[in-house]
Amino acid sequence: MTVYCLYIFNRYGECLLYRVYKRTYAPRDPGDEQKNMYGMLFAMRNFCQKMSPAQAAESDGKGLTQREVQAHLQYYVAGNYALHYFETPTGLRFIMTTGTQFTGFDVNQCLRRIHARLYVEYVVSNALYTPGEPIQSALFLEKLDAYVKALPIYE
Amino acid sequence: MARRETGRLSWVAKKQASGAHKRSQSVRGMEAGALPAGVGAGSGAPAGSAGYGAAMAVAAAAPGAQASPTPGSTLNILDQPLARQRGEVSLSAYLLLFCELVAYSRNRVSSVVALEARLAAVGYRVGERALEYVCAKSGKPLPRETRILGILNFVVTNLWRFLFGKNADSLKKVGNSDAEFYIEEVEPLVNTFVSVPKDFGALNCAAFQGGIVHGILSAAGFECEVTTYVRDDSSKPGSAEVTMYYIKFSNEVIQRERRLAG
Amino acid sequence: MAVAGLKGKRQRVKEAAGALSMSKGGNMQKLGELALQKGERVPVELLALTYGSLVRQVIADYESIEEVNKQLDLMGYNIGVRLADDFFAKSGVSDCRSFQDSAEIVAKVGFKMYLNVQASVDLWNADNTAYSILFDENPLAEFTELPEEYAQLSFSNLVCGVIRGALEMLLLVVKCEFVRSTLQGNEMNEIRISLVEMLRESAPEDDED
Incomplete structure (x- = not known):
């Protein structure tokens, strides 16, 4: 059971971070993989929303009253890996691929923590980071790696 | 530091401070931006004053009672109290x-x-x-x-x-x-x-x-x-x-x- | 008790609704206070002095007051874009799903947790596409007085930009401006926020060869 990769996308599909931990197979074109991942998750998110059994009674489309009842993808499991997905209200997507044995451990909560304690502090509050650019802050990467490697699911 | 003493000011102190305020306005007339309440009067304080405390007393003590502005006029910054307690922001x-x-x-x-x-x-x-x-x-x-x-x-x-x-x-x-x-x-x-x-x-x-x-x-x-x-x-x-x-x-x-x- | 019994049903419903909205507002207020207390804080004077110095710098860099106001709004917009993430991470608010929700969230939670200011929402227009945020104290202008030649300067225009930027991160495009300001002689500060449009996330481009 381990953590394979971590991705961070913004709402324009730009990959801000691609961090590999224990991936044995490296794709030939990471850029291509990221595009596919974003596109797939975008479609899946909309699909999850549409299939939700509870919808808001009426959406006036003008953003004045409540938009749809939120029904976000949490994770999916496929054979030998699981993909966990967390989306912030500001459109940031945090994606982590892990092994399949994670029952009892809330990986989404980890992603939330990464957003709240690491991303917001070391990226957003970094005077020398321009929002929208790939993340290169050494401090952030150091703290992130330390956090991920300390997770109980990481071996 | 002399605290704002409402109601116990001499007429002289008030006059001094309002004079100092006018001086500060002409000296700093062109500046916009942060101006602590005491700066203008501080610069006009008599030389050789014992310390910053005395200089501040002239400014702070003067428009003592919180004057309510006449309708239509801006409340003079020297009429406002110095912040009552340590304010904080995140x-x-x-x-x-x-x-x-x-x-x-x-x-x-x-x-x-x-x-x-x-x-x-x-x-x-x-x-x-x-x-x-x-x-x-x-x-x-x-x-x-x-x-x-x-x-x-x-x-x-x-x-x-x-x-x-x-x-x-x-x-x-x-x-x-x-x-x-x-x-x-x-x-x-x-x-x-x-x-x-x-x-x-x-x-x-x-x-x-x-x-x-x-x-x-x-x-x-x-x-x-x-x-x-x-x-x-x-x-x-x-x-x-x-x-x-x-x-x-x-x-x-x-x-x-x-x-x-x- | 006899007096209470005389109140019509309409009155009781109105009061209950008032109590509900007050309690919702009250909850928002608490969220704001908690978020402020939980995080680290700096003295308001540091913020005021830094902001004042920044405004001085912008005035020195640009020629007209109009330009300065625009630049402050733009700088606020850039801050707002960052602030949105910080807000959701720290406030305990899980989402802001509509323009109407945004009002309470910005005024009660946002103003409290960032500026330690008590603000309220009022003056909704007829079709609920615009509201005003009202507040007394403005920590940015703690030490400021506007001389006559800068009477048109919207000193705290940065705040309008911040609100605009943060709401745009939630796909709500708004127009935001200071209507009344204590620096310009009014008894309180009023920021008017009106909805321009709501954006939708667009699907990624399909560029298969």
């Missing part, structure tokens, strides 16, 4: 403002040195005003520092605590020189979450704090130059980069210091 708000200050400055310069100079210039204006404010808000009257060590200690303790919530880490002299000192700080407030990318070279955003030091020392009558450096202590176990504010006092200040030392 650190995030401050750091986000600082981020934008850096980004704004970055767009207008083309080198790291120029960027640091800009940040220092903004900090200078903060420091100039911070001195008066710290003295006014201090619970007891603070003596006016006339010696170098005195003012440096004031900066490193009172001022740093007031602005950043902690003392600076250390104050050191450079070799045997009387004119050169440096203040060390391991984690400047503004650098809390900053990580400098490689293409920025040796940029240290704490140049802003260096500017504050410069502003304070200048306002206190100690002309100097302040430069901000980073010393990489990663070879020593347990320590990281240390920010150093290197202060070099001007010749006039050194000569004055020698005279005062007798």
Whole structure:
């Protein structure tokens, strides 16, 4: 059971971070993989929303009253890996691929923590980071790696 | 420090202060931006006053009772009370403002040195005003520092605590020189979450704090130059980069210091 | 008790609704206070002095007051874009799903947790596409007085930009401006926020060869 990769996308599909931990197979074109991942998750998110059994009674489309009842993808499991997905209200997507044995451990909560304690502090509050650019802050990467490697699911 | 004494002012004190206010308006008429309540009157205070406390008393005591404005007129800033208690805002708000200050400055310069100079210039204006404010808000009257060590200690303790919530880490002299000192700080407030990318070279955003030091020392009558450096202590176990504010006092200040030392 | 019994049903419903909205507002208020207390804080004077120095710098860099106001709004917008993430991470608010929700969230939670200011929402227009945020104290202008030649300067225009930027991160495009300001002689500060449009996330481009 381990953590394979971590991705961070913004709402324009730009990959801000691609961090590999224990991936044995490296794709030939990471850029291509990221595009596919974003596109797939975008479609899946909309699909999850549409299939939700509870919808808001009426959406006036003008953003004045409540938009749809939120029904976000949490994770999916496929054979030998699981993909966990967390989306912030500001459109940031945090994606982590892990092994399949994670029952009892809330990986989404980890992603939330990464957003709240690491991303917001070391990226957003970094005077020398321009929002929208790939993340290169050494401090952030150091703290992130330390956090991920300390997770109980990481071996 | 004389607290605002409502209702117990002499007519003379009121007249003095309103005169001082008018002086301050003509001197500073062109300036917009932050003006602590006491600055104008402070500059008009009689020379040789015992300390900042006395200077502040003239300004603060005067428009004592909170005058309600006549309808249609702006409430005069000197009529407003000095903040009743220590107000606070969130650190995030401050750091986000600082981020934008850096980004704004970055767009207008083309080198790291120029960027640091800009940040220092903004900090200078903060420091100039911070001195008066710290003295006014201090619970007891603070003596006016006339010696170098005195003012440096004031900066490193009172001022740093007031602005950043902690003392600076250390104050050191450079070799045997009387004119050169440096203040060390391991984690400047503004650098809390900053990580400098490689293409920025040796940029240290704490140049802003260096500017504050410069502003304070200048306002206190100690002309100097302040430069901000980073010393990489990663070879020593347990320590990281240390920010150093290197202060070099001007010749006039050194000569004055020698005279005062007798 | 006899008096209470005389109140019509309509009155009781109105009061209950008032109590509900007050309690919702009250909850928002608490969230704001908690978020402020949980995080680290700096003295308001540091913020005020830094902001004032920044405004001075912008005035020195630009020629006309109009330009300065625009620049402050733009700088606020950049801050707002960052602030949105910080807000959701620290406030405990899980989402802001509509323009109407945004009002309470910005005024009660946002103003409190960032600026330690008590603000209220009022003056909704007829079709609920615009509201005003009202507040007394403005920490940015703590030490400021506007001389006559800068009477047109919207000193705290940065705040309008911040609100605009943060709401745009939630796909709500708004127009935001200071209508009244204590610096310009009014008894309180009023920021008017009106909805321009609501954006939708667009699907990524399909660029298969």
